[in-house]
Amino acid sequence: MKLVKYLFLALTLVFPFAVNADELIAADTVAGQQVIVEDDFAPDTEVAVVEDNVWTEVTDFFKTMGIVRVFDGKEDSGDWRQLLMLLISFFLLYLAIKKQYEPLLLLPIAFGMLLTNLPGAGMFHSELWSAFLDPDSPAYHSYGAILKEGGLLDVLYIGVKAGVYPCLIFIGVGAMTDFGPLIANPKSLLLGAAAQIGIFLTFLCANALGFTEAQAGSIGIIGGADGPTSIFLTSRLAPELLGPIAIAAYSYMALVPVIQPPIMRALTTKKERAIKMKQLRAVSKTEKIVFPIMVTTIVALILPDAAPLIGCLMLGNLMKECGVVDRLSKTAQNELMNIVVIFLGLSVGATATGASFLNLKTLMILAMGIVAFGCGSAGGVLLAKLMNVFSKEKINPLIGSAGVSAVPMAARVSQQVGQEENPGNFLLMHAMGPNVAGVIGSAVAAGLLLSFLG
Amino acid sequence: MILLATNWSHVWMVTLLGFSLVFVLLVVLIYVLKLFGVIMRPRVKVEKPSEVHEAVGSPRTDTSESITLTGEATAAIAMALNLYYNGIHDDEGPKQVTIKKVERRYSPWNSKLYGMNNLHRF
Numbered sequence: 001m002k003l004v005k006y007l008f009l010a011l012t013l014v015f016p017f018a019v020n021a022d023e024l025i026a027a028d029t030v031a032g033q034q035v036i037v038e039d040d041f042a043p044d045t046e047v048a049v050v051e052d053n054v055w056t057e058v059t060d061f062f063k064t065m066g067i068v069r070v071f072d073g074k075e076d077s078g079d080w081r082q083l084l085m086l087l088i089s090f091f092l093l094y095l096a097i098k099k100q101y102e103p104l105l106l107l108p109i110a111f112g113m114l115l116t117n118l119p120g121a122g123m124f125h126s127e128l129w130s131a132f133l134d135p136d137s138p139a140y141h142s143y144g145a146i147l148k149e150g151g152l153l154d155v156l157y158i159g160v161k162a163g164v165y166p167c168l169i170f171i172g173v174g175a176m177t178d179f180g181p182l183i184a185n186p187k188s189l190l191l192g193a194a195a196q197i198g199i200f201l202t203f204l205c206a207n208a209l210g211f212t213e214a215q216a217g218s219i220g221i222i223g224g225a226d227g228p229t230s231i232f233l234t235s236r237l238a239p240e241l242l243g244p245i246a247i248a249a250y251s252y253m254a255l256v257p258v259i260q261p262p263i264m265r266a267l268t269t270k271k272e273r274a275i276k277m278k279q280l281r282a283v284s285k286t287e288k289i290v291f292p293i294m295v296t297t298i299v300a301l302i303l304p305d306a307a308p309l310i311g312c313l314m315l316g317n318l319m320k321e322c323g324v325v326d327r328l329s330k331t332a333q334n335e336l337m338n339i340v341v342i343f344l345g346l347s348v349g350a351t352a353t354g355a356s357f358l359n360l361k362t363l364m365i366l367a368m369g370i371v372a373f374g375c376g377s378a379g380g381v382l383l384a385k386l387m388n389v390f391s392k393e394k395i396n397p398l399i400g401s402a403g404v405s406a407v408p409m410a411a412r413v414s415q416q417v418g419q420e421e422n423p424g425n426f427l428l429m430h431a432m433g434p435n436v437a438g439v440i441g442s443a444v445a446a447g448l449l450l451s452f453l454g
Numbered sequence: 455m456i457l458l459a460t461n462w463s464h465v466w467m468v469t470l471l472g473f474s475l476v477f478v479l480l481v482v483l484i485y486v487l488k489l490f491g492v493i494m495r496p497r498v499k500v501e502k503p504s505e506v507h508e509a510v511g512s513p514r515t516d517t518s519e520s521i522t523l524t525g526e527a528t529a530a531i532a533m534a535l536n537l538y539y540n541g542i543h544d545d546e547g548p549k550q551v552t553i554k555k556v557e558r559r560y561s562p563w564n565s566k567l568y569g570m571n572n573l574h575r576f
Contacts, residue, residue, distance in 0.1 A: 183490075186483070186484040186491070189484050190477075190480065193480040193481075194477075201469075203465070203469055203472075204469055207462075213468070279524070279526055281524070282528060290490070290494070291490075444475075444479055445472065452471075452472065
C-alpha cells in the first residue's frame with residue numbers, strides 16, 4: 001500500500017506541471033520571439049538567434065516529454081487512458097511481487113503493459129498491427145514493415161502473432177510434466193474432457209452478448225485455464241482481444257485456490273469428499289516413452305489444427321522420458337522456457353493499450369472468463385459423480401475439478417480440499433491424471449475451435 | 455438485434471460438435487491407453503517354490519509364473535529392503551562410531567593455576 005501511496009504522490013506532484021507545461025512552453029516561445037524582435041536592431045543579433053535556438057531546443061524537448069504528450073490533445077499522442085493503464089500496470093506489478101500471483105508471467109505482462117502505455121516511447125504500435133491485418137493496406141501481412149517501422153515490443157510480438165511462443169512454452173511444459181498418473185488411469189481423460197464444457201458454454205454466452213464467433217471462441221478458451229493455449233488461439237482468431245484474454249486467463253489461473261473450493265464443496269457431499277482411491281499402478285518407462293509418440297500421431301491424424309500445441313507438448317515430454325537427451329530436456333525446462341516466458345509476457349502485456357483495454361468489452365471478458373472457469377471445474381466434478389454411479393471403483397469427485405488445466409495448481413486444490421475431510425487421504429497423484437488430461441483436452445478444444453472458426 | 459444478427463445454427467453446431475469431438479477424441483485415447491496398459495504392464499517373473507525344489511537335479515524347464523505387483527506390494531518390499539539395509543548401521547559392534555562419553559583431559563590452557571588472576575599469590 002505504501003508503494004501505491006508514493007506513486008499517487010508522485011503523480012499528484014507531476015500533474016499540475018504537466019497540465020501547465022504547454023502554456024509554459026507557449027509563453028517561453030513568445031518571450032523568445034519578443035527578445036528577437038526587440039533586439040532586431042541590436043548589434044548582438046547573433047546572441048539573440050542563439051538564444052532563440054536554445055529556446056526552440058528546450059521547447060522541442062518539452063514537446064517530446066511523455067507527460068506533455070498526454071495532455072497536448074493530439075490524436076496520435078497519449079491520453080488519460082494511458083495514465084490509467086499505467087496505474088493498472090502498477091497494481092498488477094504489486095500483485096505479482098507482493099501477493100505472488102503467477103509472478104513468472106504476471107510480472108513481464110504488467111511490465112509490458114507499463115512500457116506500451118508510456119506516451120511517446122513508441123515501443124509498440126497497435127496501428128502497425130491493424131495495418132498488418134487490413135487487406136487494403138500495403139503493409140498487409142508484411143513482417144518486413146513491422147521490422148522496419150516497429151519498436152522493440154512490435155518485434156517481440158511477431159513471435160505471438162506467428163504462434164511461436166505458445167508452442168515453445170508447451171515444449172517446456174511437456175518436459176516438466178509426468179503423464180504417468182494419466183497412463184495408469186486412462187479414465188482421467190474423461191474428466192479432462194468434461195472440464196472443457198466451460199469453453200463451449202462460454203462460447204455460447206459470448207455469442208449472446210454480441211461478440212463475433214471468432215471472438216467468442218477466444219473468450220471461451222479461458223475456461224481451459226491454459227495460458228499458452230489461450231494466447232495461441234486468440235492470436236489466430238481475435239488478436240484484438242489478446243491483452244484482456246491473456247490477463248483474464250492468467251489471473252484466474254492464479255486464483256484457482258480461491259475459485260474452485262466453493263464450487264467443489266457445493267457439488268459434493270462430505271462422504272464423497274472422503275472417498276479414498278485405489279493406488280495407481282506402476283507405469284513402465286517404455287509406456288512413458290511410447291505415450292507422447294502415440295498421442296501426437298493419433299491427435300494430429302484426427303485433428304491437424306491441434307498438432308502444433310499437442311506436438312510441442314509431447315516433444316518436450318518425449319525428451320524428458322527417453323533419457324538420452326538430458327541436456328535438451330533441461331534446456332527446454334529452464335533456459336528456453338524462461339526466455340520465451342519473458343518475450344511472451346512482455347509482448348502480450350504490450351497489446352494492453354489504453355484504447356484496446358479500457359472498454360466495456362474487457363469487463364465482459366473478465367466476467368465471462370470466471371464463468372468459463374467455474375463451469376469447467378463444475379463439469380469435471382459432476383462427471384466424476386456420474387462415473388461413480390456406473391463404476392465399481394469409486395472415484396473421489398474432487399479430482400474432477402483438476403480437469404481444467406492449471407497444472408499443478410488445480411491438482412493441489414483437490415488434494416487440499418480432500419484432506420479437509422480426511423487428513424489421511426492423498427489425492428494429489430490421482431488428481432494429476434485429470435490435470436494433465438485437461439492440458440490435452442484444452443489443446444484439442446483449441447484445435448477444434450480453430451478449425452471451425454479460423 | 456445482436457441475438458438476431460448471430461448465426462445461431464452455426465454457433466450451436468460448433469458448441470455441440472466441438473464438445474462431442476473433444477469427448478470422442480479423448481475416449482479413443484482412453485481405449486488406446488487401456489490396450490497399451492494391458493500389453494506393456496510391468497511384469498515380474500517369480501519361480502514357484504515347489505517347482506524350484508522339483509527342478510533341483512532335473513533338467514531346467516521354464517516354470518516361471520507371470521505376476522503383477524501392485525503399488526502397495528512394491529512399496530512394502532521397498533520399505534523392507536530400506537529398513538534392512540539402513541538398519542544395519544544401528545547395530546554398532548566393537549568398532550563403535552557413536553561418541554558416548556567425552557573425556558575431560560587436563561590442559562594447562564584453562565588451568566586456574568596459571569591464570570592471570572592468581573598472580574597476586576606470588
